[in-house]
Amino acid sequence: MAAQTTTSGLAPSEQQAKRRHPQPPRMRRSIKNEPLVFGIIGFVVVLIAWEAAIDLGMARASLLSSPTRIWSAAVTDFGNGALWPHIATSLLEWTVGFALAIVVGIPLGLILGTFRRIGMIVDPLLSALYATPTVALVPLIILLFGIGIGAKFAVVFLEALVTLTVSTITGVKSADPRHLETARSFGASRWLAFTSVTLPSSVPFIVTGLRIGAGRALVGVIVAEFIAANVGIGFYISLNGNLLNASRVMLGVLLVGAFGVFVGIVIGRIQRYFDRWRPAIR
Amino acid sequence: MTTASPALRPVRNERDRKHRSPLQRWYRNHEAWVLGASGVIGFLLLWELGSRSGVVDQFFFSKPTDIASAAVREVQLARFWNDVKVSVWEFVTGYTLAVITAIPLGLIIGWYRRLSYMIDPWLNLFNSLPRIALIPLLVLWVGLGVESKIAVVFLGAFFSIIIPTVQGVRTVDRRLLDVAKSFGASQRLTFTSVVGPATVPFITTGLRLGIGRALIGVIVGEIYAQTSGLGVLIVRANENIQPDRMFFGVLIFTFSGILGVAALRRVEHYFDRWRPVSEER
Amino acid sequence: MTEQALALRATGVRMEYRDPATRERLTAIERMDIEIPEGEFVSIVGPSGCGKSTFLKIVNGLLPATEGEIEIKHSKGGSDHAMVFQDSSLFPWYSVQRNVAYGLACRGVKRKEAFARALPFIKLVGLEGFESKYPYQLSGGMQQRANLARALTVDPELLLMDEPFAALDAQTRELMQVELIRIWSEAQKTVLFITHQIDEAIFLSDRVIVMSARPGRILADITIELPRPRDLDIKRTPRFVEYEEQIWRLISKQLSVGPEAAA
Numbered sequence: 001m002a003a004q005t006t007t008s009g010l011a012p013s014e015q016q017a018k019r020r021h022p023q024p025p026r027m028r029r030s031i032k033n034e035p036l037v038f039g040i041i042g043f044v045v046v047l048i049a050w051e052a053a054i055d056l057g058m059a060r061a062s063l064l065s066s067p068t069r070i071w072s073a074a075v076t077d078f079g080n081g082a083l084w085p086h087i088a089t090s091l092l093e094w095t096v097g098f099a100l101a102i103v104v105g106i107p108l109g110l111i112l113g114t115f116r117r118i119g120m121i122v123d124p125l126l127s128a129l130y131a132t133p134t135v136a137l138v139p140l141i142i143l144l145f146g147i148g149i150g151a152k153f154a155v156v157f158l159e160a161l162v163t164l165t166v167s168t169i170t171g172v173k174s175a176d177p178r179h180l181e182t183a184r185s186f187g188a189s190r191w192l193a194f195t196s197v198t199l200p201s202s203v204p205f206i207v208t209g210l211r212i213g214a215g216r217a218l219v220g221v222i223v224a225e226f227i228a229a230n231v232g233i234g235f236y237i238s239l240n241g242n243l244l245n246a247s248r249v250m251l252g253v254l255l256v257g258a259f260g261v262f263v264g265i266v267i268g269r270i271q272r273y274f275d276r277w278r279p280a281i282r
Numbered sequence: 283m284t285t286a287s288p289a290l291r292p293v294r295n296e297r298d299r300k301h302r303s304p305l306q307r308w309y310r311n312h313e314a315w316v317l318g319a320s321g322v323i324g325f326l327l328l329w330e331l332g333s334r335s336g337v338v339d340q341f342f343f344s345k346p347t348d349i350a351s352a353a354v355r356e357v358q359l360a361r362f363w364n365d366v367k368v369s370v371w372e373f374v375t376g377y378t379l380a381v382i383t384a385i386p387l388g389l390i391i392g393w394y395r396r397l398s399y400m401i402d403p404w405l406n407l408f409n410s411l412p413r414i415a416l417i418p419l420l421v422l423w424v425g426l427g428v429e430s431k432i433a434v435v436f437l438g439a440f441f442s443i444i445i446p447t448v449q450g451v452r453t454v455d456r457r458l459l460d461v462a463k464s465f466g467a468s469q470r471l472t473f474t475s476v477v478g479p480a481t482v483p484f485i486t487t488g489l490r491l492g493i494g495r496a497l498i499g500v501i502v503g504e505i506y507a508q509t510s511g512l513g514v515l516i517v518r519a520n521e522n523i524q525p526d527r528m529f530f531g532v533l534i535f536t537f538s539g540i541l542g543v544a545a546l547r548r549v550e551h552y553f554d555r556w557r558p559v560s561e562e563r
Numbered sequence: 564m565t566e567q568a569l570a571l572r573a574t575g576v577r578m579e580y581r582d583p584a585t586r587e588r589l590t591a592i593e594r595m596d597i598e599i600p601e602g603e604f605v606s607i608v609g610p611s612g613c614g615k616s617t618f619l620k621i622v623n624g625l626l627p628a629t630e631g632e633i634e635i636k637h638s639k640g641g642s643d644h645a646m647v648f649q650d651s652s653l654f655p656w657y658s659v660q661r662n663v664a665y666g667l668a669c670r671g672v673k674r675k676e677a678f679a680r681a682l683p684f685i686k687l688v689g690l691e692g693f694e695s696k697y698p699y700q701l702s703g704g705m706q707q708r709a710n711l712a713r714a715l716t717v718d719p720e721l722l723l724m725d726e727p728f729a730a731l732d733a734q735t736r737e738l739m740q741v742e743l744i745r746i747w748s749e750a751q752k753t754v755l756f757i758t759h760q761i762d763e764a765i766f767l768s769d770r771v772i773v774m775s776a777r778p779g780r781i782l783a784d785i786t787i788e789l790p791r792p793r794d795l796d797i798k799r800t801p802r803f804v805e806y807e808e809q810i811w812r813l814i815s816k817q818l819s820v821g822p823e824a825a826a
Contacts, residue, residue, distance in 0.1 A: 034395075034399060035399045037399075038396050038400045039402050039403045042399065042400025042401055042402070042404065043403045043404070045400070046404065063422065117317060120313060120314045120317035120321075121317045121320065121321035121324075122321055123318050123321070124319075125325055127540070131494075131540045132535060132539065133497045133501050135498050135505075136501050136531070136532045136535050137532060138505075139505070139516060139521075139528070140520055140528060143342065143520055144342055215410070215412065218411075219414060222414055222415045223414060223502055226417070226502070226505070226506055237415055237418050238417075238418050241421060241422055244422060246422060249418050249422065253411060253416060256411050256412065257407045257408070257411030259410075260407075260409075260412075261410045264406070264410050
């Protein structure tokens, strides 16, 4: 060791910046699928802490409920079938309203994005509508359509529509001018340029619109059912809120949340399918 | 002479500027503005005329002039200003609380990878569920008063801000982190020189989304627990079949949303000085 | 045995890693032993993926080696080593001056003083007048000048350069090579330079180390006996071309195995 330092002529060893790399034979242990493992841990830890806090009397069960209490509420209400009509109604409202919004909103966005001048005429109005919390119009819609399911379709439709249209327009406008020039220089027709360049490059934006729109549609379902309904998951939540039944309220909220997560996963799949030509980010 | 080859054709470009009058040029430069304004005016005119001629049902949709006069009447009422005060208070308190909690928490959660994995499912759950669904629960906890609305506003904005913040920290350019590490930057300096600036655009996006969510919180909270506020104004006007008043109430929210987002764009601009200017819409 | 002082000694450096996708254990670097005397300009060339950048990261302390030892001359006033990274490693949100002063800020120097100390280096690399510009306002060549100034500002004993000119166009690259020689002779630093351009390595260096394809090891250590100061004309001299051919033969043998041989 000493001999080494002298021959090398490096500075005296105590001043020397020296790094040894004696790595253990096994590499830094990496857990397979870390996000999933830690996700489950995080989820379970919170549930246990929650239950413990109630059982130890640190919080009142009548207000905060607890995982086991929510579970038994679920067993009861699913067991006697009381929940099914609520779920079915809300699902129907969401599906029909959202489907209508897709059928109208995406083509509308494609048109407004493609035809520049029409887009310019509508732009300020659309921006205003986009900035408006459309839930403020729910009372009017219920006045117009009555208390039945038609009003809910309309609310959900309106909630999701603007988002879908606006993101589609953004997508159309985001098409790379170089790609459009390529298409034009090869003499592509307007239609071919649209299908070969504009449409593929706007897909990610449309999918984002779907994601946000799905969430807003869910907001529409809940708000409409809060205001005027006698069936539906929003009604179930508000009814049990009035009955001071925290467990059932939480059950309802969790069902809505679980549905939201499910829709998010489905849209994530769609996104990945359409984005398979895109280089993965890390 | 004898060749049957087609004659040469001039190459034309539709955007050729050579033969344009000054008026045409002015229109070209202000086209978006001119068309946008005519869109708005045309819409208002159609609404007004449609309403007067009975094509549009005044009973439900009122007409622009009526809404304007309803606005004039409202702003002279003390009750109206009280409603404004309540709604503004709910919004400002809830939103501010969300900002000062969500940003630091998001930065911390994003920085510690495993911590973020553990919190992910909860963030995901809360982000996937309309926070307004929690209103009955919040009312159960803190009552029908202003606190429950503040709580809804807070929740609405909180998750909209924290999720992009976490994502921003996680997607910081690895190369720049390497640079910081190679120069021996302290943890603190790494945070202020790399993580912070890189995350700002994500945070401002969250702040922008948060405004919309917070406004929704104000309205739905007030509609659910009707004490006072602009949401109550809308519901009452609707119940009393006063569509002019109702639209006035809705428009207040529209303009608050537009103003809030415009103000945030300013902030964003300030933080984005270092970014090349791109033609944004 | 020459008694010349060393700036860097790497002994038996080996690098293995686990492919995150296949979970297979791969060897990036089989073995590297290098000694660099103070003040020398040494380049490492090799086919892409041979582990030369990995080696540089190990020297820089960004990656731990699996085995082996790195010794670097300790600096009294400045840093032991500093890295000039590949393109776009400037902080886009900082001005040129603040970027150049970054290394000093990392060492706790006050903003004002760091800015003042950065100035002569900004001048040295020829960026005078661009102090308050943001990186996006600079050309690629100017960005790499700033990148170089940032590393020089911390007064390192050993300057590490990771393909700094790879993203530049051919003419700018040659210009930067000339500039680097000028700056190197003024700043008098030991340099370890990574590149895949053979002519760049010969033109700049006192010694060129040729690495094999993965798993990387040293194929040859060639002393470049071209007179200094050098200018671009030297690239057309027979001696230079001879060196080029010698190194190209070593590398091309490595290339002929993979599917990317044509590239």
